Amino acid sequence: MLLSKACIYGIRASLYVAAMHEQKRPFVPIREVSDKLELSFHFLTKILQQLTAAGLMKSYKGPNGGIAFTREPKDIKLIEVVSAIDGLDLFKECVLGLPGCGHKQPCPFHDKWATTREAIEIMFNATSLEELATKGKRMNLRLSAEITMDDLLKTA
Amino acid sequence: MLLSKACIYGIRASLYVAAMHEQKRPFVPIREVSDKLELSFHFLTKILQQLTAAGLMKSYKGPNGGIAFTREPKDIKLIEVVSAIDGLDLFKECVLGLPGCGHKQPCPFHDKWATTREAIEIMFNATSLEELATKGKRMNLRLSAEITMDDLLKTA
DNA sequence: ATTATTAAAGATAATTTAGTCTTAAATATT
DNA sequence: AATATTTAAGACTAAATTATCTTTAATAAT
Ligand code: SF4
Ligand code: SF4
Numbered sequence: 001m002l003l004s005k006a007c008i009y010g011i012r013a014s015l016y017v018a019a020m021h022e023q024k025r026p027f028v029p030i031r032e033v034s035d036k037l038e039l040s041f042h043f044l045t046k047i048l049q050q051l052t053a054a055g056l057m058k059s060y061k062g063p064n065g066g067i068a069f070t071r072e073p074k075d076i077k078l079i080e081v082v083s084a085i086d087g088l089d090l091f092k093e094c095v096l097g098l099p100g101c102g103h104k105q106p107c108p109f110h111d112k113w114a115t116t117r118e119a120i121e122i123m124f125n126a127t128s129l130e131e132l133a134t135k136g137k138r139m140n141l142r143l144s145a146e147i148t149m150d151d152l153l154k155t156a
Numbered sequence: 157m158l159l160s161k162a163c164i165y166g167i168r169a170s171l172y173v174a175a176m177h178e179q180k181r182p183f184v185p186i187r188e189v190s191d192k193l194e195l196s197f198h199f200l201t202k203i204l205q206q207l208t209a210a211g212l213m214k215s216y217k218g219p220n221g222g223i224a225f226t227r228e229p230k231d232i233k234l235i236e237v238v239s240a241i242d243g244l245d246l247f248k249e250c251v252l253g254l255p256g257c258g259h260k261q262p263c264p265f266h267d268k269w270a271t272t273r274e275a276i277e278i279m280f281n282a283t284s285l286e287e288l289a290t291k292g293k294r295m296n297l298r299l300s301a302e303i304t305m306d307d308l309l310k311t312a
Numbered sequence: 313a314t315t316a317t318t319a320a321a322g323a324t325a326a327t328t329t330a331g332t333c334t335t336a337a338a339t340a341t342t
Numbered sequence: 343a344a345t346a347t348t349t350a351a352g353a354c355t356a357a358a359t360t361a362t363c364t365t366t367a368a369t370a371a372t
Contacts, residue, residue, distance in 0.1 A: 001246070001253075002158060005360065008253045015264060029318065043361055045319070052319095062369025063317045090157070097157075097164045099301055107299065108171060108292035109283075116279045123272045127265075136264035143263065145255055161330065185348065199331055205350070218339025219347045 002120070007085040009039050010047045012143050014081050016152065017057075018073035018133040023153070026068040027060060033067075036152050037144045047085060054084035074130035082124055091121040158276070163241040165195050166203045168299050170237050172308065173213075174229035174289040179309070182224040183216060189223075192308050193300045203241060210240035230286035238280055247277040 003011075013033050020028050030048060034041040048067055051057045056076065059067045069076060082090070094101040095113040135141065136149045143152060159167075169189050176184050186204060190197040204223055207213045212232065215223045225232060238246070250257040251269040291297065292305045299308060 001249075002251060003253075005253065008251075012252055031318080040361055042363075046321090046361095049320070059319060060369080061317085061319045061367075063371065065318045065369070067319085093157075095158060095164075096168055096299075097159075097161065098298065104302075105296075105298045105304055108288035108295075108297045110297070112279050112283060116275055119272055119275050123268050127268060132264035139264075140261070141264045141266070142254065142261045143252075146260075148261055187348080196331060198333075201349070202331095202351090208349095215349055216339080217337075217347085217349045219341065221339070221348045223349085 002090070003082065004086050006043075006047050006050075007082055009037075009044055010051060010085045011078065011081050012037055013039070013044060013048060014051070014076075014129055015133050015136065015143055017067065017069065018076075018129040019137060019149065019153065021069060021073050022130070022133060022137075027064070027066040028068070029066040036147070038147070050084050051081065054080070056080055056084055069129075072130070073133060074128050076129045077125055078127045078129065078132070079121070079124035081129075091117060158246070159238065160242050162199075162203050162206075163238055165193075165200055166207060166241045167234065167237050168193050169195070169200060169204060170207070170232075170285055171289050171292065171299055173223065173225065174232075174285040175293060175305065175309065177225060177229050178286070178289060178293075183220070183222040184224070185222040192303070194303070206240050207237065210236070212236055212240055225285075228286070229289060230284050232285045233281055234283045234285065234288070235277070235280035237285075247273060 016033050016037060017028050020026070030045050031041055033039070033048075034044045037044075048057060048059075052059050052067065055070060057067050058070050059065070079088075082088075092101060094107055095109050095117070096107045098104075098107050101110075136143065137153065140148045140150045142148045172189050172193060173184050176182070186201050187197055189195070189204075190200045193200075204213060204215075208215050208223065211226060213223050214226050215221070235244075238244075248257060250263055251265050251273070252263045254260075254263050257266075292299065293309070296304045296306045298304045
């Protein structure tokens with residue numbers, strides 16, 4: 001598995017919040033996100049705390065509170081979410097798990113892996129939250145097992 | 157992490173056995189592999205059993221026993237080792253963990269991920285054990301934290 | 313002030329992955 | 343036949359990840 005569950009949930013939640021942001025509703029309660037995406041509320045809370053700790057989101061307690069991005073979703077790349085939750089190891093590590101990739105003597109897989117690894121990094125680096133959220137809305141794609149963007153926005 | 161530890165150990169062990177195969181020493185005791193690569197003998201045993209169960213290796217008990225590939229390492233692709241241990245989910249799954257990738261409505265990440273995922277699959281599909289083992293020998297690359305091919309072959 | 317709503321924090325539990333240890337079965341050597 | 347070597351199989355333990363539950367703190371509305 002490329003990304004941890006926590007990271008996947010964090011990305012999906014980020015895409016939901018980004019979609020709401022475009023609807024001029026920047027502050028969203030975590031409960032709403034967890035309900036809509038069918039995620040554990042408490043688990044998601046912890047994950048989103050990592051995003052606020054990383055400065056990607058801000059939070060506000062109390063009625064009408066919630067979470068929101070600190071910057072415009074068009075300026076936030078997916079890799080920032082990945083970095084805040086899983087870290088950047090995926091883009092630095094040896095595919096064979098050997099320590100000191102890039103410093104020490106390479107392993108036989110190095111050249112091929114370095115190329116592939118970079119493609120993965122570029123994918124996350126070149127994709128903004130806004131881009132995916134917009135595309136999701138335009139094409140009514142899904143953010144959950146059976147729930148598409150239309151479903152999500154309908155009852156927002 | 158792209159591959160599980162079990163899968164990583166399985167690949168590293170396979171590369172060692174492939175290198176020995178080229179030295180006209182097809183049957184290698186598991187203990188030798190675990191010692192050379194600094195892996196847990198029992199853990200590695202279980203992993204290699206998956207490779208024999210998958211028909212990739214054969215084993216022989218008793219003195220001078222060990223494991224060996226059933227086919228020439230030049231005809232065995234890395235993806236076969238990955239498949240036997242981690243399965244092929246990595247090459248089929250949604251990057252966002254949604255079920256039914258390819259059948260159900262896609263997620264917003266789909267197009268980019270499908271491309272990257274294919275690059276990963278090609279990497280494992282287009283690389284043979286022999287290729288990496290030979291390259292490792294030729295360039296004295298490492299198969300363990302501090303142990304290069306030369307070290308491994310020297311005391312074989 | 314009181315109450316309701318919300319995120320933060322922390323304790324606990326369940327699951328999966330990783331790793332260890334023991335015993336059994338097969339084979340070769342003597 | 344007895345012994346040593348080696349893989350197979352299974353029980354067990356440890357660690358990491360995933361998930362749940364409870365309590366606390368902040369904020370708003372009444
Ligand atoms: S071979 Fe390359 S990818 Fe693998 S550990 Fe060495 S430097 Fe890293
Ligand atoms: S968006 Fe694409 S990659 Fe993601 S689940 Fe759907 S089909 Fe799979």
